[in-house]
Amino acid sequence: MKLLIIDDDEGFRSALARACERRGCTVAVAADRASALGLALEFEPDAAVVDLRLADASGLALLPELLAIRPALRMLMLTGFSSIATAVDAVKRGAVNYLAKPASVEDILSALRVGNAPEETAADRHVDVPALSVDRLAWEHIQRVLLEEDGNVSSTARRLGMHRRTLQRRLSKRPVAN
Incomplete structure (x- = not known):
């Protein structure tokens, strides 16, 4: 390859x-x-x-x-x-x-x-999705809103009702575990 x-x-x-x-x-x-x-x-x-x-x-x-x-x-x-x-x-x-x-x-x-195998389809692959913690769900929500706002931290903070610096601090940290 x-x-x-x-x-x-x-x-x-x-x-x-x-x-x-x-x-x-x-x-x-x-x-x-x-x-x-x-x-x-x-x-x-x-x-x-x-x-x-x-x-x-x-x-x-x-x-x-x-x-x-x-x-x-x-x-x-x-x-x-x-x-x-x-x-x-x-x-x-x-x-x-x-x-x-x-x-x-x-x-x-x-x-x-x-x-790569032609007989394999996405439906054939079973994926177990673990239950997410509240902190992880909050992280995912922030990431989704940030994506919807095209990476604009200020407008994301406004949509989430939080201060821009607070959001920047949360984004600079590693994502929380599941």
Whole structure:
């Protein structure tokens, strides 16, 4: 498999690339939007691992751009700030799967291979969804409203009836556990 890894964290990007190469993948890496789009044209990857938050762009916005270049590209959205809202948006924009960091190399490669068998359909894959805590539900609601407001923290805070700085502090923390 020819794999494109797009992540602005150099240490993570390099470690993931080495691990994937040891498992037989041919790997190219990109740290930003421009190099990712250039490599999609030159390298012609079969799959891509895309970080949700890049230094110069949103990974969500990059997904349709990559698909415009490589329509058959299998993309995995990988993030340290997971939410149901961003997972749904990533799939709507063309990602075949969505994983939260930390994820093992086996999980990442397996997520990119899901559905390769023609007889397998989404209905065949059963997913157990655990009950979410109240704190996690609040986090998910904030993420959904933030997505609806196109990432505008001020308008999201107004819709949620909270102070903008309070919302920024909550967003800067890692998501709460289930």
